Amino acid sequence: MSEVYDVEEFWKFKMKVGLIREAQRIPRTKKLLKLVVDFGDETRTVVAGIGDQYEAEDFIGKKMIFVTNLKPKKIAGVESQAMLIVAEDKEGKVYLITLSEEVPVGVKVW
Amino acid sequence: MSEVYDVEEFWKFKMKVGLIREAQRIPRTKKLLKLVVDFGDETRTVVAGIGDQYEAEDFIGKKMIFVTNLKPKKIAGVESQAMLIVAEDKEGKVYLITLSEEVPVGVKVW
Numbered sequence: 001m002s003e004v005y006d007v008e009e010f011w012k013f014k015m016k017v018g019l020i021r022e023a024q025r026i027p028r029t030k031k032l033l034k035l036v037v038d039f040g041d042e043t044r045t046v047v048a049g050i051g052d053q054y055e056a057e058d059f060i061g062k063k064m065i066f067v068t069n070l071k072p073k074k075i076a077g078v079e080s081q082a083m084l085i086v087a088e089d090k091e092g093k094v095y096l097i098t099l100s101e102e103v104p105v106g107v108k109v110w
Numbered sequence: 111m112s113e114v115y116d117v118e119e120f121w122k123f124k125m126k127v128g129l130i131r132e133a134q135r136i137p138r139t140k141k142l143l144k145l146v147v148d149f150g151d152e153t154r155t156v157v158a159g160i161g162d163q164y165e166a167e168d169f170i171g172k173k174m175i176f177v178t179n180l181k182p183k184k185i186a187g188v189e190s191q192a193m194l195i196v197a198e199d200k201e202g203k204v205y206l207i208t209l210s211e212e213v214p215v216g217v218k219v220w
Contacts, residue, residue: 004181005123007193012113013120017197065207071114083117087127087209087219095213097175099197103205109197 014069015085015109017099018044023056029076035059037066037082040106044068047080050094063099065109124179125195125219127209128154133166139186145169147176147192150216154178157190160204173209175219 018037026032031052037044046066048059065085073080087095128147136142141162147154156176158169175195183190197205 002179003122004179007177007180007183010123010177010180010193013115013123015195067117067120069112069114070117070120073117083120085125085219087213087217089214089217095210095217097207097209097219099207100205103197104199107197107199107205109195109207 023059044081133169154191
């Protein structure tokens with residue numbers, strides 16, 4: 001078995017359910033999408049690099065999982081303030097993880 | 111903003127899509143469920159503490175997200191070899207995160 005970690009170390013990362021209010025392609029990029037994500041107590045801008053496989057419309061109104069305590073990163077001039085969690089196979093095909101509508105916005109994922 | 115982390119640190123944790131083949135209550139416990147989870151290349155036993163809110167039948171045949179490189183932990187005599195990821199509100203109500211059937215077993219979540 002490769003290296004294993006204490007669960008407490010995993011729990012320092014905050015994952016939350018966010019509702020995607022807006023989504024649009026970032027101009028002059030091949031696969032960057034800018035999402036505006038509602039976490040209940042705050043709204044954040046998130047850049048996701050899967051615009052080669054999905055359209056902006058695939059995200060709007062959906063609830064997905066985000067990591068919210070990573071260092072913000074500027075990508076193509078846009079500050080990404082959280083990271084979208086997706087599933088991805090070995091060939092790079094991405095599957096969106098969309099939560100049920102009944103899940104409240106902002107709840108923790110752990 | 112509270113403490114933030116490098117994304118590389120988050121990526122050391124392996125999250126994967128697992129297909130729950132079997133689920134049953136662990137006898138003489140109030141809320142422990144034992145899941146047998148297929149990750150494609152291996153099968154693991156996982157203990158989940160949400161049997162007060164869900165029945166074993168809610169899990170069987172479903173694809174959910176697991177962290178697979180945490181230290182194994184013995185719970186009520188059963189070794190848990192991965193951790194089920196769920197959403198939970200402030201009152202402790204748990205929401206299962208069930209992936210679409212089209213998502214292949216064993217793919218990474220990140």
